[in-house]
Amino acid sequence: MKKEFTLQLSPEQAYDPLVFQETVLKKAGLPLDSKDVIARQVKRSIDARGRQVRVNVQAELFIKEQAPSLLNNSPSYSNVSNSDQIIIVGAGPAGLFAALRAIELGVKPIVLERGKDVRARRRDLAAITKDHIVNPDSNYCFGEGGAGTYSDGKLYTRSKKRGDIRRIMEILVAHGATEEILVDAHPHIGTNKLPKLVAELRQSILDAGGEIHFDCRVDDLVIEADEIKGVITQHGETIKGLGVILATGHSARDIFQLLHQKRVLIEAKPFALGVRIEHSQNLIDRIQYHCQVDRGPYLPASAYSLVSQTEFKGKQRGVFSFCMCPGGYIVPAATSPGELVVNGMSPSRRDSKFANSGIVVSVELEDLPQYQKHGPLAAMYFQEEIEKKAWKAGGETQVAPAQRMVDFVENRVSTSLLDTSYQPGLQAVEMRDVLPDFISARLAMAFKSFGQKMKGYYTNESQLIGVESRTSSPVRIPRDRESFEHLELKRLYPCGEGAGYAGGIVSAAMDGERCAEKLIAAYVKR
The missing domain is CATH 3.30.70 (Alpha-Beta Plaits)
Structure with missing residues (x-):
C-alpha cells in the first residue's frame, strides 16, 4: 500500500x-x-x-511493498561505431548531452574538445591558482565538462521550453549523481562530485562507439556552397560529418572571431558584468534563517537571490545576483594570459565559511557606443578590455582587485581586506578604476538597495572581488526558431551557452539534446 x-x-x-x-x-x-x-x-x-x-x-x-525507483527511465545506448557521424565541437553539458542523444538516435558523435580530460585538467587549474599561469586551452572554462564541471553544479533552471528537465536529471543520476537532485527544489551536485560524473558520461559515449578527442581545438571550418562539411583541428586534421553542433561555451573568443572572419552570420548580444561579493556564510545564514548564532546542524548553507532596478544618466538597468555559491569558493576563471576573471564554486557539502555571489549589471549594446566599430564582436571586446584592466589592477598576476563594500560605495580604497576563499590573493584597489562608470554607479545603488531587502547585507564585513564578466556569451550565433539550424550556413547547429541559447548546466544539456534531434531529423537518412 x-x-x-x-x-x-x-x-x-x-x-x-x-x-x-x-x-x-x-x-x-x-x-x-x-x-x-x-x-x-x-x-x-x-x-x-x-x-x-x-x-x-x-x-x-x-x-509492505517495495518503493519503486525514483527514475522513470534508464537510458539505453546501442553501438553506433559504424553509423553515420556528426561532429560536436565542445565537451561541456551541451556537447556531452548532444552526443548521448545522437547515440540514442543511432548516430555516431565525434566530440572535439580543445581542453583536457577532467582529471588531467586539474593540473592546469592548480597552475592558475598557485603559479598564476593560464593555459588558454585548459582552465576553469575549457576542458571536459565545460565551465560547469569545477563549479557548484547548480541544476536549477527556469528554462522549460527546449526539453525535459526531469529527463536530464535522471540521466545525471544514472551516471552517478545522488537521487537527492530529483527531490530538492534547488538541486546541486558539487565541484567535488562533478568530475567523476562527467567521466561516466564520457564512458557511456565511448562504450557506445562514439569518439571524444581531447587537446583537439577547432581552428577552421570546411565550408562549401553555404554548407558546413566539417572542421579542421589544430593538428591540421580535417574531420567531416553530416553536420556540426557548435557547443563551445561562452568564452571561446577564437571561435567567434573565426566565424566573423569566415563571414558566418553572428550578432553582438547583451550580457552582464560586475563583481563577486563575498560575505561570511554565517552572516548570510543569520540574515536568511533569522538565527542568532548559526543555522544549526540540519539546515544547508543558505542562499539568496537579489535584483534591483537602477537609473543612471536616464537609462534603466537591472542589477542582480548571479550564480550564488553558499559555502563556496571564488576561483580564477581567466582563459588567456593577461586577463583576470573570477567565478564561484561550491563543494557538495557547501561547508566553506564563505558565501559568494556574482553581482552584475545588465549591459545593453547601446551602452557601448565606442565599441560599435567591432560590429558583432563589440560586447566581446568590451568584456575583454575590462578583464585586462582587472589584471593590471591586481598587479599583472591572478591576484584579484578587491574593495570592501561600504568603502566602494563611499569612494575610498580599503585600508585592509577581509579573509577570502580566493586562493591567488587580493589587492586593495579603487574598483571604480577598473569598472566603467555606468557599471560602478549602478552597483553602488544596488548594494544599498540590497541592504534594505536583507538587513545586514550592506556591510564593510563583505568585499567586492573583480571581475565577474563571464555571465553569458557576448555573442549570439543566430539560428532558425524551428529547425535550430544556422540562418545562413546549412548543417551548422549553434548550441548552448556559447551560441546564446542556454544559461546553465541543465538548460545547456537540454539544448544539446534538441540540436542533436534537429540535425539528425534533417540530414540522417532512415
Whole structure:
C-alpha cells in the first residue's frame, strides 16, 4: 500500500532520516516500530519567510511493498561505431548531452574538445591558482565538462521550453549523481562530485562507439556552397560529418572571431558584468534563517537571490545576483594570459565559511557606443578590455582587485581586506578604476538597495572581488526558431551557452539534446 503526504516540517524532521521516518509514521497513524514500511521524500523546499524556518515536503509511505525507483527511465545506448557521424565541437553539458542523444538516435558523435580530460585538467587549474599561469586551452572554462564541471553544479533552471528537465536529471543520476537532485527544489551536485560524473558520461559515449578527442581545438571550418562539411583541428586534421553542433561555451573568443572572419552570420548580444561579493556564510545564514548564532546542524548553507532596478544618466538597468555559491569558493576563471576573471564554486557539502555571489549589471549594446566599430564582436571586446584592466589592477598576476563594500560605495580604497576563499590573493584597489562608470554607479545603488531587502547585507564585513564578466556569451550565433539550424550556413547547429541559447548546466544539456534531434531529423537518412 502507498500513502502520500504533504508536510511542513522542522529542519530536523526534514533532514534527519530517523526523525523523518518517525514523523511520517505518526502522520499515518502507525506505530513507530512498524515493520515493512518505507518513507521517502519526493519533493523538498525550504520556506524561510517566517521567523521559524520550515521545510515543505511531499512524502510517500510504502507499507509492505517495495518503493519503486525514483527514475522513470534508464537510458539505453546501442553501438553506433559504424553509423553515420556528426561532429560536436565542445565537451561541456551541451556537447556531452548532444552526443548521448545522437547515440540514442543511432548516430555516431565525434566530440572535439580543445581542453583536457577532467582529471588531467586539474593540473592546469592548480597552475592558475598557485603559479598564476593560464593555459588558454585548459582552465576553469575549457576542458571536459565545460565551465560547469569545477563549479557548484547548480541544476536549477527556469528554462522549460527546449526539453525535459526531469529527463536530464535522471540521466545525471544514472551516471552517478545522488537521487537527492530529483527531490530538492534547488538541486546541486558539487565541484567535488562533478568530475567523476562527467567521466561516466564520457564512458557511456565511448562504450557506445562514439569518439571524444581531447587537446583537439577547432581552428577552421570546411565550408562549401553555404554548407558546413566539417572542421579542421589544430593538428591540421580535417574531420567531416553530416553536420556540426557548435557547443563551445561562452568564452571561446577564437571561435567567434573565426566565424566573423569566415563571414558566418553572428550578432553582438547583451550580457552582464560586475563583481563577486563575498560575505561570511554565517552572516548570510543569520540574515536568511533569522538565527542568532548559526543555522544549526540540519539546515544547508543558505542562499539568496537579489535584483534591483537602477537609473543612471536616464537609462534603466537591472542589477542582480548571479550564480550564488553558499559555502563556496571564488576561483580564477581567466582563459588567456593577461586577463583576470573570477567565478564561484561550491563543494557538495557547501561547508566553506564563505558565501559568494556574482553581482552584475545588465549591459545593453547601446551602452557601448565606442565599441560599435567591432560590429558583432563589440560586447566581446568590451568584456575583454575590462578583464585586462582587472589584471593590471591586481598587479599583472591572478591576484584579484578587491574593495570592501561600504568603502566602494563611499569612494575610498580599503585600508585592509577581509579573509577570502580566493586562493591567488587580493589587492586593495579603487574598483571604480577598473569598472566603467555606468557599471560602478549602478552597483553602488544596488548594494544599498540590497541592504534594505536583507538587513545586514550592506556591510564593510563583505568585499567586492573583480571581475565577474563571464555571465553569458557576448555573442549570439543566430539560428532558425524551428529547425535550430544556422540562418545562413546549412548543417551548422549553434548550441548552448556559447551560441546564446542556454544559461546553465541543465538548460545547456537540454539544448544539446534538441540540436542533436534537429540535425539528425534533417540530414540522417532512415
